[in-house]
Amino acid sequence: MIRGAKAQTFDMQGYEKVCVETLVRFSENGGMRPVEIIYDNARYPVTRVRFIDRAPARVSAVLPLRFTCEIGGRNRYLYYESEEMRWFVEKIVER
Numbered sequence: 699m700i701r702g703a704k705a706q707t708f709d710m711q712g713y714e715k716v717c718v719e720t721l722v723r724f725s726e727n728g729g730m731r732p733v734e735i736i737y738d739n740a741r742y743p744v745t746r747v748r749f750i751d752r753a754p755a756r757v758s759a760v761l762p763l764r765f766t767c768e769i770g771g772r773n774r775y776l777y778y779e780s781e782e783m784r785w786f787v788e789k790i791v792e793r
Contacts (some may be wrong), residue, residue, distance in 0.1 A: 707741075713788040715757040719783040720776070732765055732776055739788065742769050756788055 720737040731780075732744045745767040751763040755777050762777040777786050 712791050712793050713756040714791045715755070715759065715786050716789045717784050717786045718776075730778075732767060732785070735769070735776065735785070735787070740788055745771075748773065755786075757786075759786070762786075 704733055716737070719732040720732050721736075721770075723731045723733050723767055725731075727762055731747055734743050739741070744767045747765055748768060749766040750792075751764055752761055755764070755775075760781055761776060762779045765776045765778065767774050767776050775788065777788075778784075
């Protein structure tokens, strides 16, 4: 190690794309809001959508719409890929 340099620690976590069934409300002007996701045979209501933006995911996807949602009292990212017309979340996996 070079003197004066700080040791780097690397995060040993990765992310996996998990497609989820999503119930969505569409407005008359074309907007969409997720209402509930179904993941591992359980239903999770989306209490609130805080932000919607185009943002890169940590998994392979072509610049999806990212919905920052309140689910179970915590902020979670829910992504929509318009090219594939599917919804997904990122699952943390240990490497």
